Amino acid sequence: MAYVATRGGERAIAQSERLYRAELGQIDAARVDTLRKTLPMLIDRVMGEASLYEPDLAALALAQAGGDLYEAVLLLRAWRTTQPRLSIAEPVLQDRLFTHRRISAAFKDIPGGQILGPSLDYAHRLLATDVLRGRPFTPAPVDPAPTPAPACQPSLAAWQKAHGLVADPAPVEVAPDDIPDLTREPLLFPAKRAHTLQSLARADTGGMLALGYSAMRGYGSAHPTVNELRLAEAEVRVRHPRGTVFSAGRVKVSQAEVTSKGKSGLLELGFCATLGWNEVKVISGATLDLNARGAAKGSPVEEEFFLYHTEPVEASGFCIHFKLPHYVTFQSSLDALRGAKAAPAPTKPEQVPA
Amino acid sequence: MFDPRDETAPAFDHARLLDVLARADATRLAALAERLLPELGAVEVVNSRTGLVMLPMRDSVLGTDFHLGEVLVAEAHIRAGGTEGYGMVVGRDLERAMAMAVVDAAASLGQTPEIRAFLHREACELSAADTARLCEIEATRVDMETF
Secondary structure (H helix, E strand, C coil): CCCCCCCCCHHHHHHHHHHHHHHHCCCCHHHHHHHHHHCHHHHHHHHHHHCEECHHHHHHHHHHCCCCHHHHHHHHHHHHCCCCEEEECCCECHHHCEEEEEECCCCCCCCCCEECCCCCCCCCCCCCHHHHHCCCCCCCCCCCCCCCCCCCCCCHHHHHHHCCCECCCCCCCCCHHHCCCCCCCCCCCCCCHHHHHHHHHCCCHHHHHHHHHHHHHHHCCCCCEEEEEEEEEEEEEEECCCCCEEEEEEEEEEEEEEEEECCCCCEEEEEEEEECCCHHHHHHHHHHHHHHCCCCCCCCCCHHHHHHHCCHHHHHHHHHHCCCCCHHHHHHHHHHHHHHHHCCCCCCCCCCCC | CCCCCCCCCCCCCHHHHHHHHHHCCHHHHHHHHHHHHHHHCCEEEEEEEEEEEEEEEECCCCCCEEEEEEEEEEEEEEEECCEEEEEEEECCCHHHHHHHHHHHHHHHCCCCHHHHHHHHHHHHHHHHHHHHHHHHHHCCEECCCCC
16 A cells, blocks of 8 residues: 555554543443343344354443444454364254244245244334333233244245245255355455355445345335345254264344345345344345346446445445545645646647547 | 153263253353263363354355354363263353363263253253243234235
8 A cells, every 4th residue: 555654643642542441431241241131132233243153252342342333343353363263063054943033024824924023023112211210111021822933944935946936946065164255265256155145144234224225225126025034043063073963052143035026937035144133134135135136337236336335344444544644645636736726727628529 | 850860761862962061051060060070080181262163054045055154162172081072162161161071071981860860951941941932932923914
């Protein structure tokens, strides 16, 4: 880069950081614990964008960043690099997810039924201002059903494939070690589907919403309907040294399939999934995936456009770097401007025949 | 109810044993490991560390396997009593992973009634917690009418 370094300012820089941190006060384990317990949706969003599942660390990152999401994601992405990669788990399959919520907006009578799970979709959005007057808000407990819901459900796409409603390409078997991995290789275009989906999984929620919403409003070619939205827990299935495959525990995941009627007479589907529960993100991501095929260069639904512009660390980092001293580079622009002003007015250019 | 003195209670296969240990109550797991440790003699710790496990998922549209993201895990690997033990748990609790490895090593020498009693109790509690959650989830099943 052609930046010219500046020198000095150490005292001011140190005091500036102190001024920022003084506002946040002492960070202790109790604060981190409270954040983790009371803000699960925020923790999930940060873990998804950081591409690192560990709720305590996500809460710590939020505490340290004072709630600045991009700083928190950067802290976690940086910390992640201090850890060794121990293994690659077995691929998570839809019909093995411990399902908390599974709905379809396209099909009313889906096999397994519609399970709302935890949701505010139909809630009144009323601020509980009584809390500020000293009357705590205590949520009413759930009246459990006498029988449990089935823990596992197949994806709706599997049912549609069985009924000839969507294309059913034969899956390509890839050993877990051979799955393309963005943490080890660059994102190149046209992107491998594994790269696209991994990139969407760790993309910035707000950025995905903005670009996905542009497609929903008509700047894409396909209007989405939610085929299946699911919040679930996935088992992390790893291998014992003696070869036994077992689950080391569960992590929250969300996934969405969105659909639109294609030109081929079949339904077309878009897909997105992420670590943590984040519905806006996966619906937006699946909408982008649905619209990406054949999208024009430079359109918001073209994969190079939306993948590059929704990478949270790169995008926020590039944005905030403009705050750093650009005195020398900007000086050259000023010099050119002053030079142009000082120079005698240019003679009228010769008319060129059209 | 499971009776720990019942020698005929079925043993857990290795995968099921590891599944249960990885999600067992941390305090009770540590207590069991403490009780089993003296029988194992000298313990060689091969690994006790945190690290990342990459979690792939299969896309339900085109069937492509892709990486969802990395999960922080605690891992323990020991050699003791002529056998080895291994523990891996989601999170960063190294003591939990080590306790799991100790119980895995002890169980590989024979699932004593004490170990089986522990496994049965933990499996019951995990299953009860899942069922309770699924009953709450079932309460949200909806059947919308269209006009």
